[in-house]
Amino acid sequence: MTNKSDLELIQQLLEIYDQKAVAEFLNEVSPDRWCRETLNRWVKGKASPKLTHSEYLTLKELIPSPKVTKENCEFRFIDLFAGIGGIRKGFEDAGGLCVLTSEWNKYAVKTYKANHGSDESIHKFNEDIRQITLSEDESISEAEAYEHIEKEIPEYDVLLAGFPCQPFSIAGVSKKNAMGREHGFECKTQGTLFFDVARIIAATKPKAFVLENVKNLKSHDKGKTFRVIMETLKELGYEVADERYEGTQDPKIIDGKHFLPQHRERIVLVGFRKDLNVHDDFSLKGVLQQKPEQPVSLGQILDKEVDEKYILTPKLWKYLYDYAAKHKEKGNGFGFGLVKENSVARTLSARYYKDGSEILVDRGWDFEKGFDDAENLENRPRRLTPLECSRLMGFSAPGSSDFKIPVSDTQAYKQFGNSVVVPVFAAVAKLMKPRILQAIINDNQKKVDDAA
Structure with missing residues (x-):
């Protein structure tokens, strides 16, 4: 092994574990040979790492391999506000390949990287979604922001986002007009992190999306927040599943207790691009049909x-x-x-x-x-x-x-x-998968027809 590959491996591990932990891993193979000071000297370039073959293999095993690769994936997705990857895990189980992850919390990033593999040739890791959307720079036009988003995000099919629910700041349309700026969904949602999700959807037009939040999103600010979100998604050209449900039990509110012994209600918004014609009759009612016959106790x-x-x-x-x-x-x-x-x-x-x-x-x-x-x-x-x-x-x-x-x-x-009940989203992914695959076919045909 070359010193360069040794150092790259160590640096990759130190993104997940502290120096003491890495030294302990090494000492399991070579007792009393390593300490955190040695690793610190390597990282600072004051010494050249020289691992034995056994030591290298021990550390290599700590880096997870991707569960789905670009050779065998059936669709591609991006994982926004990823946390520790609960929604990702469900969609990987359905054959999806993650091509971009965005998560700002440094501790969550450690856990995420410790458990989810990454093919660096196709997968990108982003810490702050606003670095992609440029939403904090008011001098950037929407066209410039969209161009930047398209450049930063690899080609994908499904957007996943467990976005935080912040109070919506609905700016006045008249003020936007006076400034010569657009006032569609960008006006209604600016100032919230949902705005960043909406901006990415507007720029990249994914075939489908899954948004997750607490149940109380529906009642926040007397329902105004939720209404703005639904209007925004509709304006962007998407049909949201069960938008007009009838009855007392909203299929969009899913309780994790049906899959694991924990009462945990979350709202799940699934949307398909209307022009791809795969959204008809899709309902999240099918999620509970996948609950286990004998739940885990x-x-x-x-x-x-x-x-x-x-x-x-x-x-x-x-x-x-x-x-x-x-x-x-x-x-x-x-x-x-x-x-x-x-x-x-x-x-x-x-x-x-x-x-x-x-x-x-x-x-x-x-x-x-x-x-x-x-x-x-x-x-x-x-x-x-x-x-x-x-x-x-x-x-x-x-x-x-x-x-x-x-x-x-x-x-x-x-x-x-702060995470999600993974089997819930595995069920959501399984339910969506046939529509996602059909949407990919329809989108490819649409591109051919448009080019003709």
């Missing part, structure tokens, strides 16, 4: 033995216990969520790292004995471990530890709490 997700650090301290457990009792007396529902092997857990949130109160694993606590019984006090509940969270979200199968978590517990809890 919480007991299958939980480990029998965990580190003691995940058990609540007596002080924290007493605080949560008293807090819940106080609100119960007032008739409020605030309090902890204690789960057993057959429970359906509350929604895992990004604040889980603080006290774990929404999902506490019962370890035999007897409410009648309370805190005065020393033996009972030993049965205090515990938090989920990050690995159990990965299973609860569908990144790992029950009993598996294949999903890599290269960050601290605090960051891991935030990442899983």
